[in-house]
Amino acid sequence: MERVNTEIIKSFEQLVKTSVKSIVLVPHMNPDGDAMGSVLGLWRVLKNAGFKVQVVSPTKYPEFYHWMDGHDEVIIFSHHPKQSARALAESDLLICMDFNQLSRLGDMKPLVESYEGKKILIDHHPYPGNFTDLTISDITYSSTAELIFSVLQSTELAQYIDRDAATSFFTGIMTDTGSFDFSVSNPNTFEVVAQLTRMGIDQQFIHSKVYDNYSADRMRLMGFCLSNRMVVYPEFHTACMYITLEDQKTFNFKTGDNEGFVNMPLSINGIIFSVLFTEKEKYIKASFRSKGDFAVNEVSEKYFNGGGHRNAAGGELYASLADTMALLESILPEFDERIKRSIK
Ligand code: 5GP
Ligand code: MN
Secondary structure (H helix, E strand, C coil): CCCCCCHHHHHHHHHHHCCCCCCCEEEEECCCCCHHHHHHHHHHHHHHHCCCCEEEECCCCCHHHHHCHHHHHEEECCCHHHHHHHHHHHHCEEEECCCHHHHHHHHHHHHHHHCCCCEEEEEECCCCCCCCCEEEEECCCCCCHHHHHHHHHCCCCHHHHCCHHHHHHHHHHHHHCCCCCCCCCCCCHHHHHHHCCCCCCCCHHHHHHCCCCHHHHHHHHHHHHHHHHHEEEEHHHHEEEEEEEHHHHCCCCCCCCCCCHHHHHHHHHCCCEEEEEEEEECCCCEEEECCCCHHHHHHHHHHCCEEECCCCEEECCCCCCHHHHHHHHHHHHHEEEEEEEHHC
């Protein structure tokens, strides 16, 4: 809690208090559990405190988050651009959550860039861009949800954190830590979870809603990819999975169906670097995961127009799937030493 500077927390509280119109909360495009958990948790708290507040997401998000409190009031920019623009125009404070660069907003970037009210960033990624009036950014938090909860605890808004908000924050922490498997190096995460538990959250219910909510098609796609779309490079302690557009058609692919795939090869003995390439209409979406010190955000920044955290990063490449695989194979030797150093 002490990690975020008291002055910054005061400024945050002040900016919120001075909002008289409404507050808009914006996650990154293709929002994950942490992005949605953070905006919906804060949405509930601000609503309870009597503010007018609206979540505007750049794109839709996976159906296994469509049970969260307030999910049915989210405006999706890619589906309703005019309604989104109106929501921003009618507000006087915009809070960006769980991303560090405007490019993470996709087509919604110009709308936020030209926003005339005050802007706040709340995030836990390295190298935050300077695009808001106030930046609350700290990479030592497991998730944006943990960070915003800790910030709120130090403000008068703390009294408005109810069970629904706690449930959303827990969803963010649980998903960004892979159910407390990775990126939890700080005891604060468990202290926050203890507080959320005291607020009456049902952890089993939340876990089951997120992880036991897949379609049969998604399960079959996973089996198919593990059998037919995984290449292992034992000499580089690396595994790469890929999903073609054709595969997506075969298995009735829906947003989020590939979530978690990239983590699976890390349970192969000796594998510490895992890659997933998902073919899109115009580009390849890349996901990277690692164990130990090997920094996959460096790989993503240098070769895949992306970024992220040390052990979880992503990017996009405007190339064919074959060229993308070839690129990966060509760069593995460059990272060989760093990968080997990371093996414990
Ligand atoms: P995922 O593999 O789950 O899509 O993304 C993992 C992490 O990588 C995200 O939390 C985010 O920090 C980062 N990330 C994913 N895609 C991109 C991207 O296109 N650009 C940047 N800068 N970061 C990304
Ligand atoms: Mn996050």
